[in-house]
Amino acid sequence: MSSSTNALQDAASVDDFLNAAATETVPLFKHLEFEFLLEYDVFAPARRGRTRVHQPPDLFRGFLHCYYKNIYGTRLVTRELQHSLVWYYCGLDKPPSRDTIDRFLTDLEHVVDNVFDRLVEQAAARGLLDSTYSIDSTHVEAIQYNDAASWNYDPTAEEHYYGFGCTIVSTGEKIPIAAEFTQTKQADQETAMRVTRDALAVDTPIWMLGDSAYDILDWHDHLLAAGVVPIAPYNPRNADDPLDIEYRVENRIAEHSEDVQLNHSILDETYNHRTGVERTNDAVKGCGLGHVRARGRVHARTEVYVALCLRLVVAITNYERGNDPGCEKL
Template sequence: MSASTSALQDVGSVDDFLNVAAIETVPLFEHLEFEFLLEYDVFALSERGRTRVHKPPDLFRGFLHCYYENIYGTRPVTRELQNGLVWYYCGLDKPPSRDTVDRFFTDLEHVIDDVFDRLVEQAAARGLLDSTYSIDSTHIEAIQYNNAASWNYDPTAEEYYYDFGCTIVSTGAKIPIAAEFTQAKQANKGTAMRVTCDALAVDTPVWMLGDSAYDILDWDDHLLAAGVVPIAPYNPRNTDDPKDIEYRVEDRIEEHSEDVQLKQSILGETYNDRTGVERTNDAVKDCGLGRGRARGRIHVRAQVFLTLCLRLVVAITNYERGDNLGSTIITV
């Protein structure tokens, strides 16, 4: 994603560090505040009143820096935050210990999905969302000794793979706005409905696009009732009496014609925009989504949402700097 952090190890002065960091993660924190992390009870003082040497917003910046640099896991993160003046730039008073990094990540696991939601709100406030939402699932390769994952089969590649899954709703320039971590790539009906509801809670689009896996009556009805046009290819295998239609909404539109006006000629043209969610999946994988590098479901889930947070932070940073919103890197 960016230059190797080995460049930071030879930094001899503050000026040298800032010159190196100018092409690294310095811009990531210029336009965003993470003080809202202090609002979470999980980061409150312990019953004994022990103060935290390192503040949650600063440690969060440290994790964002490391994920941007393709550094994952509490041990490598701790090691990176000992290097040069990385810890100083992230706002830390001194390098954190391994125990501190472990404890912060464990606490963050309890609220990381809400942190993601707060960053989505910041993206929405900047007008980075558009009127078309797309939903899709992607797989997250698991390490072999993570017994919380599951084996799945890819008929295209004709091979089995060991993974978790993540269902994402995206919009705009590769902006994820809702997500759910799942046991396997293929999302079930319940997951589809929950992620869709979360996306609509952000804002109400005109269109919601999904592949044939989202040819679900309840999904269609929920969106139509909300004034959103769902476009998913009709799957004739779902019934013994298939209809002569291309999209499920063709059959449902009459029932909701008072709420939704639809020119059927634009269905196919609009559905072509669904590739946007696939590009979002690729962008988030550039931020580290592609592989779960931790043991256990909870740790991997936290890593997944951290990568989603990083994607939002990069997009917002590029917006504020007048750069390409869809890019997964920060340019000088």
């Protein structure tokens, strides 16, 4: 008789068995429900009439477990889910095959945005967001066999890398609330506007912070129209006749309102909080965003969103347990 069977017999209940396993990822699966995955049609029949059954919440738990353990790529995920304790407490009836893992990852691409949005809603319902949003782009390294990736330059690290990019809006204790997977690290204006609109759909903050890459007139005007104060350093290279200002918002306010006065010291003090999005980026990289192992753009994007979801799950679980939601470990 296996040791896992003995443990199960000795336990008074399944919960006791899970607690006895002393697996640090157990809170991910005990305190949060992922049944909302079932709301989406990810059971599309395969060709020739076969039905593809993937047990979405259970396999999603499996992916979260693996990413938390720094296990990435379908081959290594499949190997990890072969362990009896792992597939059992994830709720699976049996160890999944690699084909099942591949199919699930492909199907997950169609709903992973919804999964992320639902987790953001759960974080908001728990009061984990604050009145300051920050936006930034980060690099996403890919394996050399991913033909969909490309060589990009990271001006922050002053080096080239092979991969993709991701634009993230964060708030609170390293909480990502909006994101977009991009081909390069530097997001274009359309992406910046789309991610900003997604963030405002969650809630309306007081401040929105961005670096000089967000010295964009449409970005500032959209935020001001929504009642949000944008703070991004003025980039004189964007104008033939540079203005004597430090932040673009100073000029936008002066042009559109004679009654509003900006306190420059408050702008400086608030902008100093922009480092929060950099800490969020680092936290999400620790959840798997730093180096995606998938081949192709579709699977790479899905893996990035799984990493974003894991960061939210860790923050919410820590909050539920009375711990610091900003902590990156359980």
